[in-house]
Amino acid sequence: EPEVTQTPSHQVTQMGQEVILRCVPISNHLYFYWYRQILGQKVEFLVSFYNNEISEKSEIFDDQFSVERPDGSNFTLKIRSTKLEDSAMYFCASSQTVNTEAFFGQGTRLTVV
Amino acid sequence: QQPVQSPQAVILREGEDAVINCSSSKALYSVHWYRQKHGEAPVFLMILLKGGEQKGHEKISASFNEKKQQSSLYLTASQLSYSGTYFCGTVSRPTDSWGKLQFGAGTQVVVTP
Numbered sequence: 707e708p709e710v711t712q713t714p715s716h717q718v719t720q721m722g723q724e725v726i727l728r729c730v731p732i733s734n735h736l737y738f739y740w741y742r743q744i745l746g747q748k749v750e751f752l753v754s755f756y757n758n759e760i761s762e763k764s765e766i767f768d769d770q771f772s773v774e775r776p777d778g779s780n781f782t783l784k785i786r787s788t789k790l791e792d793s794a795m796y797f798c799a800s801s802q803t804v805n806t807e808a809f810f811g812q813g814t815r816l817t818v819v
Numbered sequence: 820q821q822p823v824q825s826p827q828a829v830i831l832r833e834g835e836d837a838v839i840n841c842s843s844s845k846a847l848y849s850v851h852w853y854r855q856k857h858g859e860a861p862v863f864l865m866i867l868l869k870g871g872e873q874k875g876h877e878k879i880s881a882s883f884n885e886k887k888q889q890s891s892l893y894l895t896a897s898q899l900s901y902s903g904t905y906f907c908g909t910v911s912r913p914t915d916s917w918g919k920l921q922f923g924a925g926t927q928v929v930v931t932p
Contacts, residue, residue: 810860
């Protein structure tokens with residue numbers, strides 16, 4: 707069954723460093739999303755992406771964050787100058803159209819030290 | 820504004836039933852249910868739409884009361900595999916993408932033999 711894949715599964719970075727989290731959405735999906743889940747808390751929407759541009763974003767998604775689809779398969783989340791509070795599980799998701807269900811990847815656990 | 824889920828946690832014996840509730844203070848267009856097992860991605864269970872339509876991939880039932888802005892997920896004759904954290908995600912406007920979900924805090928379900 708097709709699935710969303712994310713790499714790496716765990717990343718440790720020093721405060722102030724930049725990180726790039728990578729995702730390969732399901733191949734025929736057109737809408738892509740990033741979510742984060744701070745340990746023990748709910749899953750929070752960050753951003754949605756369609757047709758090579760951001761379509762929706764939450765208040766959390768500030769100038770520190772950016773997303774990109776650098777090629778036909780990858781979808782990335784870049785966090786500039788990471789802070790301790792960026793430590794969380796980051797989930798990528800994709801959906802075929804705007805009104806079909808979203809499928810989630812396994813997540814990348816980001817630890818900022 | 821995120822939906823409110825209840826209960827926070829429930830412990831069941833195999834074969835018992837449980838109901839998980841999700842309520843919102845704002846009008847809802849659709850409610851999406853996901854189950855997440857520890858360390859894994861949220862897995863899609865079901866979507867309930869305003870107007871009564873349902874889409875699901877598993878034999879799990881749910882209801883959506885549009886007037887009360889509430890949804891309930893019914894775990895019937897629970898199996899060990901039902902253990903996990905159940906999240907409801909909501910979409911408020913028909914123009915929002917189904918990947919832009921506001922998730923509740925989750926309900927932890929433990930099914931014991």
